[in-house]
Amino acid sequence: MQNESATATTETRRTAPPAPVSTVEVAATAPGAIKVIRRNGKVTGFDAGKISIAVTKAFLAVEGGAAAASAAVREKVEAITAQVVQGLTRHLTGGGTLHIEDIQDQVELALMRAGEHKVARSYVIYRAERAKERAAEAAKVPESSQPRLSVKLDDGRTVALDEARIRRVVTEACSGLTGVNIEEVVASALRDLYDGIPEAELSQAVTLAARARIEKEPNYTYVSARLLCDAMRHEALKFLNQPETRPTFEEMKAIYPSYFTAFIHRAVELELLDPKLALYDLDALGKALLADRDQKFDYLGLQTLYDRYFIHSNKIRFELPQAFFMRVAMGLAINEIDREARAIEFYQLLSSFDFMSSTPTLFNSGTLRPQLSSCYLTTVPDDLGGIFGAVQDNALLSKFAGGLGNDWTPVRGMGGYIKGTNGKSNGVVPFLKVANDTAVAVNQGGKRKGAVCAYLETWHRDIEEFLDLRKNTGDDRRRTHDMNTANWVPDYFLKRVMEEGQWTLFSPEETPDLHDLVGEAFEKRYCEYEKLADEGRIKNTKRLPALNLWRKMLSMLFETGHPWITFKDPCNLRSPQQHVGVVHSSNLCTEITLNTKAGQEIAVCNLGSVNLPAHIADGKLDIAKLERTINTAMRMLDNVIEYNYYSVATARNSNLRHRPVGLGVMGFNDALYKLRLPYESDAAIQFADNSMEAVSYFAIKASTDLAQERGAYSSFKGSLWDQGILPLDSIQILAKTRGTKYLKQDVSVSGQFDWDALRSRIRTVGIRNSNTMAIAPTATIANITGVSQSIEPTYQNLYVKSNLSGEFTVVNEYLVNDLKKLGLWDEVMAHDLKYFDGSVQRIDRIPADLKELYKCAFEIDAKRLVDAASRRQKWIDQAQSLNLYMSQPNGKKLDELYKHAWLSGLKTTYYLRTMGATHAEKTTIQDNRLNAVGTGAAGGASAKPAAKAAEPIVAPVAASDVGSAKVCSILDPDCEACQ
Incomplete structure (x- = not known):
């Protein structure tokens, strides 16, 4: 029998093999009441202290009492114990169960991580011997005499486990x-059960049995999702008092229609859905549900939907996946003439994953407060009432899940004269602090944090303090640790930087027209104001070398991740709506470029994204399918505008007047994988161009078709559309104003589409939407559909992603499938991927062509990301959320990169992501064979032994890890863009 005593004699410890960690069977000390399942099925409390005892025993067995008693060994034991406890409990903050084998696996791995190979080897051998003994003992016991487990049902009854x-x-x-x-999966699930296990824990155990295998086989993510769906069915059907509450997937196909009708009526009764939804022909809609599409989800996508999107009452989710998509579709079709037919059309598009509406639309469609718009842009006026009115607007807009972009440039700078008090202003920064705290206070109904980005133009008197807002040093009353910030940069500033000239800062109450001017008009007026300053007729100014300010902008971007750099002139000179206003800022995620005016117009944009890899067939873009998708998608986006709930009247008036929408794309890197194109290749850049041209053509054409059916938007006359100037043509306006010296942007077309005919048709029938395209970050909807985010390169080929739904292992299925074809995918390869932080570049046995195809984000030249974005930008009437990645940034590289972005005609950039020293722990493959993993493993040698797969994954941060700055990363669960 295994010795579980913690008081064995020293002599015994010297000769006995290291004891496995079955000693972790006393009163629980870990948070969340974590329990341990013993091999006999009994449940005991988790005690972290017993792990320390067991690790000490392991050292005693190998090194003897004197050596094991040393201070150095005690430190090792303490560190190993902490690592084991952290690895075991980080997924169980709310409590849960662990099997004794899981604890032993973690101890084994921790010993290997610590380099204690002799101790670990002895430990592994002993575990194997004990496993054989237990198997032999079990074989002697008749099956009929083995204990049967029972399950405690939700109603309190106890029944036998139905294996x-x-x-x-x-x-x-x-x-x-x-x-x-x-x-x-079955064996693993049964192993983790115990007598009297609650029904909910039983479902969880089965799901987690599959989830634990995702790292070694990506298809387990679909198995996990389908098992999760089994638990969802039970929860929903039980809440609705359906006769059958435990249907299997096949049985659910017949139940879905009746469930759907019951779901709608109950949700309306609970005042969770609009009563108008109950007036639909629910029988027809229920029969249109495609139950097989429940199997399309991966685990991350379905868990995200369950946690954050499904309709619930008292935390009980009673909305199932296909009902969710139909509910969203019904909301979007609510004003259609043949609403059932349109709802089915919209449902089929959403549930196919070919297109996905943005998060606010998915949250709120069909509800009593259908706030479906994604982002709002405002301009803050230069008076106290207007400033706090803008803050109130922020709160109201944010309440129902809108992201905010605020233009703060009109607010006078520090030292500005205040006539009403005969005093001087404290500048814009104190008000930004108020806006920051408002965003934190209004948390979008608990679904995600309120999020706002403040914009300030580069000539503003307070720009230097603005750059410091995200620093962790200095007066905290003049810091905004939670709010995003962005520079609104005029072309003339970059010209002064290029020429190494001087730059003058002004307070806007003394230069009130600068903010509305662009191009040559801005340059002329700016120079006039500089002359007035030289003459002493403008007092509140400051002059400094433009290059110094530029360097500080880049320095703060590198250090804190903010402010982002966005370009004023391209946003305005290429805006279709420049005849009726000025673009004063972008939005929270830098893809929206719409006019704003203080007190009169709050710009609104409604977003959705085309799943690009779903439109790749036979090695090329499926043009016919893409057109069908975009036709329906644009109708859905246009429908948002009437149906949308507006908490602020100026937002409603603006949206109904101009009707802007933002159709984007996601899964760009997945599409490249399907086409076998490395992200850095010329062919990939060309695909970015050609695919965006197709999206542009069909989006504009679909909006024109809607105009013919429904009428053009009301401010169409005088717009660039009305003049026959399409997004491609507006590049010439920018080139003429800026000069070709400062613009290097490709202007070619594929010749595949008849742009001349489309121009002519627009001038005849108009266009329904003032703006049609914008590429958003799509982080969450990309998770839901199981594709790569937006236009992003793959972050890592294997990593742990954190969001508000928890932590999820993400594996690049395309890479794994390629490795399978070559016979190279095994647990050794999985360990090597983890050791090298998801990178394939240093794994010797991976072929060179796959290394090129599967480069990660930090391995790609950031300038190529800009090149691809430049090709897309010529087709887009708004902008792109473009993250830039740099593994080893320095001042020179940043200077070159952002100048390249400007010269390439980009309108905006988003986060600068740099490789920091901060690390996130890796998840582990529980194979119990770490001692067998090394350079001699079958399949060839790796650059380093996979047994060292314990090294942490590098978490990208937007800073160089100086200090402890609170910055956004790809894995930041609080970042709105990451949700």
Whole structure:
């Protein structure tokens, strides 16, 4: 029998093999009441202290009492114990269960991480011997005499465990998937059960049995999602008092229609959905639900939907995936003449994942407060009432899930004269602090944090303090740790930087027209104001070398991740709506470029994204399918405008007048994988060009078709559209104003589309939407659809992603499938990927062509990201959320990169992501064979032994890890853009 005593004699410790960690069987000391399942099925409390005892025993068994008693060994034991506890409990903050084998796996791995290979090897051998002994003992016991487990149902009754149903559900979940093993999942799930396990924990155990295998086989993510869906069905059907509450996937196909009708009526009764939804022909809509599409989700996508999107009452989710998509579609079709037909059309598009509406639309469509718009842009006026009115607008707009972009440039700078008090202003910064705290206070109904970005033009008197807002040093009353910031940069400033000239800062109450001027008019007026300053007729000014200010802008961007750099002139000179206003800022994520005017117009944009890899067929872009998708998508986006709930009247008036929408794309890097094009290649840059041309053509054409059916937007006359100037043509306006010396942007067309005919048709029938395209970050909807984010390069080929739904292992399925074809995918390869932070570049046995194709974000030249974005920008009437990645940034590289972005005609940039020293712990493959993993493993040697797969994944941050700055990263669960 295994010795579980913590008081064995020293002599015994010297000769006995290291004891596994079954000593962790006393009163729980970890948070969340974590329990440990023993091998006999009994449940005891988790005690972290017992892990320390067991690790000490392991050292004693190998090194003897004297050596094990040394201070150095005690420090090792303490560190190893902490690592084990952290690895075991980080997913169980709310409590849960652990199997004794899981604890032993973590101890084994921690010993390997610490370099204690002799101790670990002895530990592994002992575990293997004990496993054989237990198997032999179990074989002697008749099956009939083995204990049967019971399950405690939700109503308190206890019934025998139905192993046959577990097997049936797992078999359905594995159907049609390669590389998955039904018996492994079933055995693992049964191992983690205990007598009297609650019904909810039973479902969780089965799901987690599959989830734990995602790292070694990506298809387990679909198995996990399908098992999760089984639990969802039970929760929803039980809440609705349906006769059958435990249907399998196949059984649910017949139940979905009746469930859907019950769901709508109950949600309306609970005042969670608009009563108008109950007036639809629910029988027809229920029959249109495609139950098979429940199997399209991966685990991250379905868990995200469950946690954050599904309709719930008292935390009970009773909305199932297909009902969710239909509910969203019904809201969007509510004003259509043939609303059932349109709802089915919209549902089929959403549930196919070919297109996905933005998060606010998914949150709120069909509800009593259908705030479906994604972003709002405002200009803050230079008076106290207007400033706090703008802050109130922020709160109201943010309440129902809108992201905010605020233009603060009109507010006078520090030292500005205040006539009403005969005093001097404290500048814009104190008000930004108020806006920051408002965003934190209004948390969008608990679904995600309120989020806002403040914009300030580069000539503003307070620009230097503005650059410091995100620093962790200095007066905290003049810091905004939670709010995003962005520079609104006029072309003339960059010209002065290029020429190494001087730059003058002004307070806007003394230069009131500068903010509305662009191009040559701005340059002329700016120089006039400089002359007035030289003459002493303008007092509140400051002059400094333009290059010094530029360097500080880049320095703060590198250090704190803010302010982002966005370009005023391209946004305005290429705006279709320059005849009726000025673009004063972008939005929270820098893809929206719409006019704003203090007190009169709050710009609103409604977003959705085309799933680009879903439109790749036979090695090329499926043009016909893309047109069908965009036709329906543009109708859905246009429908948002009437149906939308507006909490601020000026937002409603602006949106109805101009009707802007933002159709974007996501999964760009996945599309490149399907086309076998490395992100850095010329062919990939050309695909960025050609694919965006197709999206542009069909989006503009679809909006024109809507104009013919519904009428053009009301401010169409005088717009660039009305003049026959399309986004491609507006590049010439920028080139003429800026000069070709400062613009290097490709202006070619593919010749595949008849742009002349489209121009002519627009001038005849008009266009329905003042703006049609914008590429948003799409982080969450990309998760839902299981594709790469937006136009982003792949972050890492294997990593742990954190968001508000938890932590999820993400594996690049395209890479794994390629490695499978070559016979190279095994647990050794998985360990190597983790050791090298998801990079394939230093794994010797991976072929060179795959290394090129599967470069990660920090391995790609950031200038190529700009080049691809430049090609897209010529087709887009708004902008792009463009993150830039740099593994080893320095001043020179940043200077070159951002000048390249400006010269390439980009309108905006987004986060600068740099590789920091901050690390996130890796998840681990529980294979119990770490001692067998090394350079001699089958399949060839790796650059380093996979046994060292314990090294942490590098978490990208927007700073160089100086200090402890609070910055956004790809994995930041609080960042609005990451949700």
